[in-house]
Amino acid sequence: MSSREAILGRVRAALADVPVDEIPEDVPVPRNYRRAHTAPGDDLVTLFAERVADYRATVHRTDETGLTDAIAAALTARGVRRLALPRDFPSALLPSGPWTWHREPLEVPDLDALDGTVTLAAAGIAVTGTVVLDTGAGQGRRALTLVPDHHLCIVYAEQIAADVPDALGLLDPTRPLTFVSGPSATSDIELDRVEGVHGPRTLDVIVVDPTHPEHP
Amino acid sequence: MSDPAGRGVVWLGSPAFPDAARDALKDTQLRANLKRATSTIRDKRLAVASELDDWEELRTSAAAIKKRTARHLDHYLVQLEESVTAAGGTVHWASDAAEANRIVTELVRATGEREVVKIKSMATQEIGLNEHLADEGITAYETDLAELIVQLGEDRPSHILVPAIHKNRTEIRDLFAAEMGHWGRPAPDGLTDDPAELADAARRHLREKFLTAKVAVSGANFAVADTGTVVVVESEGNGRMCLTLPPTLITVMGIEKVVPTWTDLEVFLQLLPRSSTGERMNPYTSTWTGTTDGDGPAAFHLVLLDNGRTDTLADTVGRQALACIRCSACLNVCPVFERTGGHAYGSVYPGPIGAVLTPQLVGVENAASLPFASTLCGACYDACPVKIDIPEVLAHLRARVVEQARAERRTPTAEALAMKAAATVLGSPALLGVAQRTAAIGGRALARRGRIGRLPGPLRGWSDSRDTPAPPAESFRTWWRKNRSQKEGER
Numbered sequence: 174m175s176s177r178e179a180i181l182g183r184v185r186a187a188l189a190d191v192p193v194d195e196i197p198e199d200v201p202v203p204r205n206y207r208r209a210h211t212a213p214g215d216d217l218v219t220l221f222a223e224r225v226a227d228y229r230a231t232v233h234r235t236d237e238t239g240l241t242d243a244i245a246a247a248l249t250a251r252g253v254r255r256l257a258l259p260r261d262f263p264s265a266l267l268p269s270g271p272w273t274w275h276r277e278p279l280e281v282p283d284l285d286a287l288d289g290t291v292t293l294a295a296a297g298i299a300v301t302g303t304v305v306l307d308t309g310a311g312q313g314r315r316a317l318t319l320v321p322d323h324h325l326c327i328v329y330a331e332q333i334a335a336d337v338p339d340a341l342g343l344l345d346p347t348r349p350l351t352f353v354s355g356p357s358a359t360s361d362i363e364l365d366r367v368e369g370v371h372g373p374r375t376l377d378v379i380v381v382d383p384t385h386p387e388h389p
Numbered sequence: 390m391s392d393p394a395g396r397g398v399v400w401l402g403s404p405a406f407p408d409a410a411r412d413a414l415k416d417t418q419l420r421a422n423l424k425r426a427t428s429t430i431r432d433k434r435l436a437v438a439s440e441l442d443d444w445e446e447l448r449t450s451a452a453a454i455k456k457r458t459a460r461h462l463d464h465y466l467v468q469l470e471e472s473v474t475a476a477g478g479t480v481h482w483a484s485d486a487a488e489a490n491r492i493v494t495e496l497v498r499a500t501g502e503r504e505v506v507k508i509k510s511m512a513t514q515e516i517g518l519n520e521h522l523a524d525e526g527i528t529a530y531e532t533d534l535a536e537l538i539v540q541l542g543e544d545r546p547s548h549i550l551v552p553a554i555h556k557n558r559t560e561i562r563d564l565f566a567a568e569m570g571h572w573g574r575p576a577p578d579g580l581t582d583d584p585a586e587l588a589d590a591a592r593r594h595l596r597e598k599f600l601t602a603k604v605a606v607s608g609a610n611f612a613v614a615d616t617g618t619v620v621v622v623e624s625e626g627n628g629r630m631c632l633t634l635p636p637t638l639i640t641v642m643g644i645e646k647v648v649p650t651w652t653d654l655e656v657f658l659q660l661l662p663r664s665s666t667g668e669r670m671n672p673y674t675s676t677w678t679g680t681t682d683g684d685g686p687a688a689f690h691l692v693l694l695d696n697g698r699t700d701t702l703a704d705t706v707g708r709q710a711l712a713c714i715r716c717s718a719c720l721n722v723c724p725v726f727e728r729t730g731g732h733a734y735g736s737v738y739p740g741p742i743g744a745v746l747t748p749q750l751v752g753v754e755n756a757a758s759l760p761f762a763s764t765l766c767g768a769c770y771d772a773c774p775v776k777i778d779i780p781e782v783l784a785h786l787r788a789r790v791v792e793q794a795r796a797e798r799r800t801p802t803a804e805a806l807a808m809k810a811a812a813t814v815l816g817s818p819a820l821l822g823v824a825q826r827t828a829a830i831g832g833r834a835l836a837r838r839g840r841i842g843r844l845p846g847p848l849r850g851w852s853d854s855r856d857t858p859a860p861p862a863e864s865f866r867t868w869w870r871k872n873r874s875q876k877e878g879e880r
């Protein structure tokens with residue numbers, strides 16, 4: 174007998190107390206929890222910005238017209254010059270200046286030699302301060318946002334979901350997803366939080382919000 | 390490492406918990422580190438859990454989802470296998486540790502590689518995978534910072550969440566300086582014990598592994614039956630490195646980690662980080678469904694591990710332990726764990742959950758002292774995000790230990806006698822009164838300045854590592870009777 178059959182057989186034998194005609198749906202799963210820990214009319218963009226900043230990421234807010242300047246300002250503040258770019262990142266958004274842009278495809282050692290990366294996002298989650306990447310438009314494959322030490326991520330206000338349930342409902346589970354909440358961190362040495370072990374040590378998030386123009 | 394009954398669970402049950410605990414209690418540094426860690430994480434957890442006014446509803450849903458899964462585990466495992474296969478992954482079934490180790494070894498061999506990078510995983514610790522691979526000439530590199538510390542020190546994890554909490558920064562510095570060079574890039578000269586510098590040394594040391602490794606091994610926090618999506622929750626990014634850079638990914642997961650639907654993750658992804666690290670969300674959560682062309686591994690293998698879980702499932706009281714999402718909240722609230730640390734439990738599963746899970750995985754007869762490693766105070770149940778009634782399972786397993794021992798020999802064990810005596814006394818108010826009065830008089834006679842040192846006879850095991858407060862001059866019952874009857878007399 175294969176191990177598959179053996180294990181399934183043992184599972185069935187172990188469940189002798191479960192009536193044979195019981196189906197999974199017969200075991201009730203109450204879902205009385207909230208869809209979101211926000212109130213209707215809450216300013217999700219502000220909440221998102223606050224919660225992202227709570228993780229020691231840096232948040233910038235701008236409207237669409239200020240976006241290119243905001244990107245330039247963030248990159249200047251970090252002193253990063255050589256940047257990886259997703260294959261389909263919109264060129265129109267790129268500032269001119271001292272930067273060199275390296276578009277995918279890029280081998281991992283090439284990525285390792287670059288200072289940072291600039292990407293779009295698939296979604297934001299306000300309550301948890303999370304950015305979600307699904308490797309879709311303008312985001313690049315997963316290594317792109319992982320290997321370089323700095324990640325600048327652009328999130329549009331309309332992409333921000335209130336909370337985890339709504340965000341999961343919007344996402345496509347067949348795509349590889351990465352939920353990013355702040356920069357890479359560890360608390361393994363005497364519980365002192367240290368930013369950055371293996372992932373990017375610096376996370377900048379630009380929120381593009383037509384109602385809150387705060388040009389850099 | 391002993392392996393009782395050939396269960397294949399890494400289990401260092403010797404010395405038994407009471408002896409191991411006594412040694413741990415003598416280690417004042419360990420106790421100080423643990424106390425700081427447990428109280429810090431406990432406070433953070435309480436703060437972020439209280440942000441959600443529906444915390445109880447989330448716990449109730451989580452417990453119900455786990456109950457549905459357990460009662461129909463065969464259905465969900467088959468569904469998971471179909472979804473993962475349809476998405477381009479390969480599913481393997483492993484009855485026990487030996488089989489799981491063999492499957493992983495063969496998969497690594499087939500790639501022609503002799504090195505793998507690993508994400509911290511309790512399932513692979515449970516089966517002793519690293520040691521097995523080493524015997525087969527394959528080196529497994531742990532990439533979580535704490536696991537790296539444990540591995541370099543040839544040590545064992547002492548906590549689920551912060552496995553190296555028993556080590557100080559200076560010890561870690563010394564370890565890095567002495568050992569890193571044997572495994573790859575050495576620590577930089579003049580390394581100090583500043584945590585940021587130590588983390589940076591680990592980053593450099595491991596980066597060359599990440600960038601060259603061809604095979605990665607991971608565990609899984611969840612696997613979704615209806616979509617075939619596997620989930621890993623982490624903080625450092627070492628998980629992301631392992632899950633995406635090497636061309637082959639092998640994930641080993643206990644069969645209890647399956648959840649029915651993608652939607653169910655909305656419950657667990659709210660409960661787990663808040664219960665575990667006390668964060669609203671951990672820095673990185675990765676989900677993947679089979680393989681994706683041009684992104685991440687080209688080959689994905691999922692190994693479904695039984696290794697005693699079906700035995701646990703057969704116990705209708707004990708099976709709730711399979712709902713555990715390994716958040717470690719129960720460790721941080723447990724007064725016993727806070728003083729002994731994880732090593733004393735002799736298992737990769739320490740603390741309250743270890744006290745109920747380990748005996749079930751290795752057989753209660755082989756871990757008879759663990760169900761007693763608790764005060765039954767109930768704090769673990771209150772903390773558990775999936776509402777596992779740990780005290781109930783502990784009491785149930787204690788009874789099984791006693792029954793087992795009674796069946797094995799004619800003469801009753803000390804535990805059985807003590808329990809029987811306790812039951813008789815507790816069952817009779819008159820006897821309880823006498824016992825309490827005797828204890829009060831005798832206790833005060835033994836006490837010096839209100840503390841009692843070593844107790845005589847069978848109570849020594851208890852008093853060895855702590856002072857017993859002298860019993861009060863009058864019992865609560867006496868006080869109650871006096872004060873109540875006075876009050877009632879006043880009316």
Ligand code: SF4
Pocket residue numbers: 664712713714715716717718719720742769772773774775776777
């Ligand atoms: S038993 Fe509950 S509290 Fe303990 S680790 Fe498991 S899920 Fe967390």
